[in-house]
Amino acid sequence: MASQSTATQSTPAQLVDMRRAAGLTRRELAQLSGVAQPNIAAYENGDEMLRLAAEAILHRIGEAVIRLDGEFTASHPEVRWRAMKGMRNLVAHGYGAVDYGILWNALAHSLPREAAHVRRILDEGP
Known part of the structure; x- marks a missing residue:
């Protein structure tokens, strides 16, 4: 029971961390890639640092x-x-070669949708 209480108390902090990381995505990738709006070509042709940041x-x-x-x-x-969680497992453990097209799709399309949900939850209060 104590672990549930600790997890529940930390929920807003975890959500804020998620929101912050999601907000960094486009800005940070743009800075690393040197393009105003990161796109799949810039990402795929970028250096290893760009991919590691993603x-x-x-x-x-x-x-x-x-x-x-x-x-x-x-x-x-x-x-x-x-x-x-699955995307985290993929990048953390490799499971062979990481498909950068899948990572880009997550960053460019899925993550902004999920970040919008998280912002709404934070606005409403968990």
Whole structure:
């Protein structure tokens, strides 16, 4: 029971961390790639630092999701918590070669949608 209480108390902090990491995504990738709006070509042709930064962002978000209380995530099924954890596992453990097209899709399309859900949850209060 003590761990549930700790997880519940840390939920807002985990959500803020997720929101912050998601907000960094486009800005940081733009700075690293040297383009105003990062796109798949800039990402695929970028150097290793750009790809590692993208992986770090996804890893950080997944770590925040892992620390969320199960009851909390179950009460917000509109957020794809499991997919975020899965992406973290992919970049953390490799599972062979990382498909940068999949990572880009997560960063450019899925993550902004999930970040909007997280912002709404924070605005409403967990």
